[in-house]
Amino acid sequence: MSVERDYDDLARIDRTHVSLYKDQGVYNDEMERIFYRSWIYVAHESEIPNPGDYKTTFMGDVPVIVTRGQNNEINVVINRCTHRGVAVCPLEKGNTPSFVCKYHGWEFGMDGELLAVSMPRGYNEGELDFKSLGLVAAKKVESYRGIIFASLLSVPDISLDEKLRGVKEYIDMYMDFSPVGEIIVGNSGVNKHYYHANWKIQTEGSVEGYHAPVTHSTAFDIMVRKMGMPPNYQGYGTKGLDGGYGNNLLEVYSLPDEAVYKRWPAEYIDLMIEKHGKERAMHVLRHRFNLVIFPNLAILEYQFRVIRPMGVDKTEVRMYHTMLKDAPDDINTRRVREHEFFYSPAAFGGPDDYAMFDRAGQGMKADMVPWILFNRGIKSEEVDEHGRRYGGHTQETQQRAPYFEYRRLMKIGGQS
Amino acid sequence: MSANAIEQMTRAEAEDFLFAEACLLDQGEVNAWRQLFTDDALYWLPYSRDANVDPTKHVSIIYDDMEMLDERIKRLQSGDCHAQIPGSRTQHSVNNVRVKTVDGVVIIDSYLTLHEYRANRQDRFYPLQTMAANCEHKLVKQGGEWKMASKKVVLLNCDGEIYDLSFLI
Numbered sequence: 001m002s003v004e005r006d007y008d009d010l011a012r013i014d015r016t017h018v019s020l021y022k023d024q025g026v027y028n029d030e031m032e033r034i035f036y037r038s039w040i041y042v043a044h045e046s047e048i049p050n051p052g053d054y055k056t057t058f059m060g061d062v063p064v065i066v067t068r069g070q071n072n073e074i075n076v077v078i079n080r081c082t083h084r085g086v087a088v089c090p091l092e093k094g095n096t097p098s099f100v101c102k103y104h105g106w107e108f109g110m111d112g113e114l115l116a117v118s119m120p121r122g123y124n125e126g127e128l129d130f131k132s133l134g135l136v137a138a139k140k141v142e143s144y145r146g147i148i149f150a151s152l153l154s155v156p157d158i159s160l161d162e163k164l165r166g167v168k169e170y171i172d173m174y175m176d177f178s179p180v181g182e183i184i185v186g187n188s189g190v191n192k193h194y195y196h197a198n199w200k201i202q203t204e205g206s207v208e209g210y211h212a213p214v215t216h217s218t219a220f221d222i223m224v225r226k227m228g229m230p231p232n233y234q235g236y237g238t239k240g241l242d243g244g245y246g247n248n249l250l251e252v253y254s255l256p257d258e259a260v261y262k263r264w265p266a267e268y269i270d271l272m273i274e275k276h277g278k279e280r281a282m283h284v285l286r287h288r289f290n291l292v293i294f295p296n297l298a299i300l301e302y303q304f305r306v307i308r309p310m311g312v313d314k315t316e317v318r319m320y321h322t323m324l325k326d327a328p329d330d331i332n333t334r335r336v337r338e339h340e341f342f343y344s345p346a347a348f349g350g351p352d353d354y355a356m357f358d359r360a361g362q363g364m365k366a367d368m369v370p371w372i373l374f375n376r377g378i379k380s381e382e383v384d385e386h387g388r389r390y391g392g393h394t395q396e397t398q399q400r401a402p403y404f405e406y407r408r409l410m411k412i413g414g415q416s
Numbered sequence: 417m418s419a420n421a422i423e424q425m426t427r428a429e430a431e432d433f434l435f436a437e438a439c440l441l442d443q444g445e446v447n448a449w450r451q452l453f454t455d456d457a458l459y460w461l462p463y464s465r466d467a468n469v470d471p472t473k474h475v476s477i478i479y480d481d482m483e484m485l486d487e488r489i490k491r492l493q494s495g496d497c498h499a500q501i502p503g504s505r506t507q508h509s510v511n512n513v514r515v516k517t518v519d520g521v522v523i524i525d526s527y528l529t530l531h532e533y534r535a536n537r538q539d540r541f542y543p544l545q546t547m548a549a550n551c552e553h554k555l556v557k558q559g560g561e562w563k564m565a566s567k568k569v570v571l572l573n574c575d576g577e578i579y580d581l582s583f584l585i
Binding site for chain 1: 461463471472473474475476477478479488494496497498499501538539576577578579580581585
């Protein structure tokens, strides 16, 4: 029996109800209304560069295969044989001309089309309809700057262009750290974390300015002493931004030009200026930010972070390290070293975050203390020239932002 | 007697070295363990089982020079490494030890079985963790003592889902 919940009341402007992090019924609604019917990140095109390449991933609880067909088209199909329910692809990634279910030999093309079955003479005429028995394909698949999003069961009520409108400038900036505007995702390593609490804690936590000097005092100490980070974290004047449709951003820093020259070698800056022009190159190099594309992707520093709900109280987080195409080797090596400094399971930052997320899973067992608070800075929030709400980076505009889209999707189910 | 006999190590001597190193780690004698490294040593946990992985092009779990290892130890001892509150107990069991000498450097290959446990946790029932790894120690003699020029630990599940490795291995 389904219970209709009042999501406007459970996800308020300045607080969320603890049941959103614990209740199986809420989780089921999230799967149905967000993860199966709105834009979900599935892969970056650089992960499947050649025809026949595929990777398997999950959209909510559903196993899917992201493929590149012989014509270079990208497909997203459900990894479930239409005959008897068996996953047709048992690997995480690879290259193949087709997918053959090894239970009864049904063969599917890269776009999911049913090509052949074993021992077809056992079917009488009218018992096997090839046309309707392909792997179920996502209703919509689109990319922006190589980032592939899909919607599984219905066409979202907003275009991908509209979904990303408020944060495209930051996606573009992230790509343009490469002199040729292209990145390579995951080839240089993937951190595979999990924690014992709800997925939304990582969505909120990927753009957390407030916790940084508390949880990460040991890492920040080193970043200030040895990595050229500014010491005055509170007073630095960077923003937390609501980019619309749940997307949001934490500005980590916005450097003056002399700091850019201190942070990056002249060879790299010159190459960037040569390829992008001086104004664009310096604009890109001044910035560092954490960007959440609601619900399951965060693009930050040197990683694509993919958030996968695994039930109401367990979450997998994968950090796909990113490299800059055609950047000098020493720049990419620095991206490797600085990433592993903060984010590996033995690093100076990430393990402390996951300790906090596990502790959140513990504290939120207390149903009778119902509210999770996001009201920090709500009275001083301002609106920028693009109509985006923003506050200070240690305030909670970024944590409030996802719930505008959450309320919208949980009410309409994301259907047009 | 060969002139470079001093750079040889028997398996028994190699085992004694590894057992002593394990003992320092398991008893929390971190500063003494640090003194086993040379000043230009490398402490490396790769993310890949590929012996040819290039650490300049691929993220590692740990890739510490001694400056970074000193920072790591300082963090662990600061009381502000929250992933280590409460701290881990470890037991390093060393076996399948093999020794060779290449260009005056003694290389010890060994298997490591590591057990890890955390008592006094609020959430209770912390599962005893078991990890398996291949280790490679490169040793040189300095001032009459064997020192680690590098320690490389390749976990059997280095490229898999790992809960937390905020302790020393």
